[in-house]
Amino acid sequence: MTTPLAMRVAAHQARIYTRFWRSSVFAYVLSPVLFLAAIGIGLGDMINKNNATVGGFEYLVFVAPGLMAAAAMQGAAADSLWPIMAGTKWIRVFHAMVATPIRPRDVYDGTVLSTTARAGAGATVFLLVATAFGAVPSAWGVLAIPGAALCAGAFAAPLTAFAATQETDLSFPVIMRLGILPLFLVSGTFFPISQLPDWIQPLAWLSPLWHGVVLCRDATTGTLEPGNALVHVAALVACIAAGRALGVRAFTKRLAQ
Amino acid sequence: MPVACTFVTTAPPLIVARGLEKRFGASVAVDGIDVHVEAGEAFGFLGPNGAGKTSTMRMIGCVSPRSGGELSVLGFDPATDGPQIRARLGVVPQEDTLDLELTVRENVLIYGRYFDLPRAAIRTRADELLEFVQLTDRSNDRVDNLSGGMKRRLTIARALVNRPDLVLLDEPTTGLDPQARHLVWDRLYRLKRQGATLVLTTHYMDEAEQLCDRLVIMDAGRIVAEGSPRQLIEKHATREVVELRFRSESVQHAALPRLHAIGARIEELADRVLLYTNTGEADVERLQADGLETETLLIRRASLEDVFLTLTGRTLEE
Ligand SMILES: Nc1ncnc2c1ncn2[C@@H]1O[C@H](COP(=O)(O)OP(=O)(O)O)[C@@H](O)[C@H]1O
Ligand SMILES: [Mg+2]
Numbered sequence: 001m002t003t004p005l006a007m008r009v010a011a012h013q014a015r016i017y018t019r020f021w022r023s024s025v026f027a028y029v030l031s032p033v034l035f036l037a038a039i040g041i042g043l044g045d046m047i048n049k050n051n052a053t054v055g056g057f058e059y060l061v062f063v064a065p066g067l068m069a070a071a072a073m074q075g076a077a078a079d080s081l082w083p084i085m086a087g088t089k090w091i092r093v094f095h096a097m098v099a100t101p102i103r104p105r106d107v108y109d110g111t112v113l114s115t116t117a118r119a120g121a122g123a124t125v126f127l128l129v130a131t132a133f134g135a136v137p138s139a140w141g142v143l144a145i146p147g148a149a150l151c152a153g154a155f156a157a158p159l160t161a162f163a164a165t166q167e168t169d170l171s172f173p174v175i176m177r178l179g180i181l182p183l184f185l186v187s188g189t190f191f192p193i194s195q196l197p198d199w200i201q202p203l204a205w206l207s208p209l210w211h212g213v214v215l216c217r218d219a220t221t222g223t224l225e226p227g228n229a230l231v232h233v234a235a236l237v238a239c240i241a242a243g244r245a246l247g248v249r250a251f252t253k254r255l256a257q
Numbered sequence: 258m259p260v261a262c263t264f265v266t267t268a269p270p271l272i273v274a275r276g277l278e279k280r281f282g283a284s285v286a287v288d289g290i291d292v293h294v295e296a297g298e299a300f301g302f303l304g305p306n307g308a309g310k311t312s313t314m315r316m317i318g319c320v321s322p323r324s325g326g327e328l329s330v331l332g333f334d335p336a337t338d339g340p341q342i343r344a345r346l347g348v349v350p351q352e353d354t355l356d357l358e359l360t361v362r363e364n365v366l367i368y369g370r371y372f373d374l375p376r377a378a379i380r381t382r383a384d385e386l387l388e389f390v391q392l393t394d395r396s397n398d399r400v401d402n403l404s405g406g407m408k409r410r411l412t413i414a415r416a417l418v419n420r421p422d423l424v425l426l427d428e429p430t431t432g433l434d435p436q437a438r439h440l441v442w443d444r445l446y447r448l449k450r451q452g453a454t455l456v457l458t459t460h461y462m463d464e465a466e467q468l469c470d471r472l473v474i475m476d477a478g479r480i481v482a483e484g485s486p487r488q489l490i491e492k493h494a495t496r497e498v499v500e501l502r503f504r505s506e507s508v509q510h511a512a513l514p515r516l517h518a519i520g521a522r523i524e525e526l527a528d529r530v531l532l533y534t535n536t537g538e539a540d541v542e543r544l545q546a547d548g549l550e551t552e553t554l555l556i557r558r559a560s561l562e563d564v565f566l567t568l569t570g571r572t573l574e575e
Contacts, residue, residue: 002373008370008371009371012367012370012371015363016356016358055463091354091356091357092352092354093403094352095320095350095354095357096350096355096415097354098320099320099348100341100343100344100368100371100372100419101340101344101372101373102340104341127388205366256320256321257281257321
């Protein structure tokens with residue numbers, strides 16, 4: 001049996017990854033756990049003292065799935081920018097791949113796949129920690145893992161495509177600060193989007209992170225409804241599909257001109 | 258059965274290009290070349306920077322689609338059968354593409370996996386290949402720490418992991434110091450003796466002379482001559498070349514009438530004058546008897562550099 005071409009790429013990324021796992025532990029686990037401790041417990045305590053809930057839940061329970069999806073987004077975004085530039089321009093390993101049976105589209109697929117898998121693995125660890133914190137009341141919470149992975153994919157797919165079109169990494173910090181960070185704040189991570197001014201709310205629906213956050217939250221709180229879930233999954237899959245269409249073109253242009 | 262018979266080759270040529278073209282937008286990198294490479298040959302593209310060598314190699318390597326003409330590699334069409342062809346190629350690209358974060362051995366192992374070779378087979382093969390390129394003692398070092406020559410040899414080892422039917426080497430020794438170059442040549446020479454088919458590009462005439470059974474000279478996207486190094490020199494240059502250097506440009510200029518009087522073909526370069534002749538020693542004697550003052554004067558055998566100069570009026574290194 002032959003190994004699918006994209007899987008050969010993903011296997012390479014996994015191998016490289018054995019050297020870089022520490023940075024992901026920070027992005028996918030340490031950073032959201034710190035937030036969870038500071039905001040979920042600290043701020044949560046204050047909210048609890050006022051006998052208030054957020055979105056119908058204790059604040060810790062509300063914020064944990066938000067942090068999980070947001071970490072998946074942030075980690076996947078960073079992993080889809082600089083490492084792609086390394087593959088196309090700095091170290092050029094992608095060029096080595098396409099000299100073998102692997103095609104540019106396989107390099108793209110394999111890379112996005114491994115980024116997504118990494119985010120999924122990180123989300124799994126975070127979920128365990130959050131459960132230990134008492135932030136995951138429902139066993140359905142396990143479905144937040146594919147939810148976070150899908151959210152990661154929705155960012156990895158278009159950003160990996162974008163990174164392959166770039167000649168330098170100058171735009172990357174801008175994307176992280178002006179694209180990713182604001183999404184982190186307005187996608188229902190820390191408070192329900194119903195708190196946002198009316199005119200911004202529709203924008204939140206356009207944010208892939210919001211769909212990821214809602215999926216994760218509905219899972220960890222055990223309030224998942226198939227119809228709703230399907231809409232959010234469809235939105236994230238649409239981002240992945242659109243990103244992939246661009247990515248296949250961008251990688252082909254970059255690697256097989 | 259007659260002992261002497263015409264040997265009918267059933268094996269098709271490994272590379273056939275007819276009118277092959279590569280354009281980038283409006284600029285033409287490869288301008289309709291015809292190439293034919295048989296199994297077991299060491300074939301070269303010799304030409305200066307920008308001649309279109311890399312563009313040609315990338316089309317043959319099935320990573321760059323052709324803009325025009327016909328191309329068949331290993332009997333298949335790169336436009337439709339790229340992955341199948343690439344599975345049987347070994348590619349040493351012009352710029353290194355090694356994974357700097359991995360060790361020497363890991364680079365070969367991972368590359369083998371791109372071909373989906375069984376892990377155990379790759380491990381054995383990797384050890385053999387590292388031995389072949391004399392990097393066994395560096396197996397577990399990070400590639401980052403290797404010298405340029407070692408990286409080149411590792412790239413060659415990596416390219417052989419799938420036992421390729423055709424090895425493509427784009428400027429295998431550019432940027433290496435002479436000693437490192439000789440090590441690479443030595444390995445390529447061994448490969449050649451083992452029957453490998455090598456296609457290489459170079460802008461070093463000595464590399465082409467050393468390694469190639471047959472070569473084409475490329476300039477500005479076209480092939481300007483083809484043959485074995487010896488044939489090319491015999492056809493396009495004289496047996497000997499007298500190389501004269503003068504104290505200054507004005508002295509060089511003043512000497513020209515006397516040089517022309519010899520009757521040989523003359524190439525004037527910025528820093529020297531070349532005299533193409535079959536009677537070098539007699540000519541030099543005549544010039545010296547004439548009282549010609551030169552800084553240095555040497556008689557040497559004609560080389561591919563002279564062929565290139567004759568055909569294009571420029572030097573390879575320009
Ligand atoms: N990707 C590209 N885009 C535009 N022009 C290119 C590209 N690659 C090569 N060229 C141009 O094509 C010509 C031939 O280049 P190349 O094949 O690299 O020559 P060589 O390998 O002989 O130095 C050069 O003029 C070069 O600038
Ligand atoms: Mg080149």
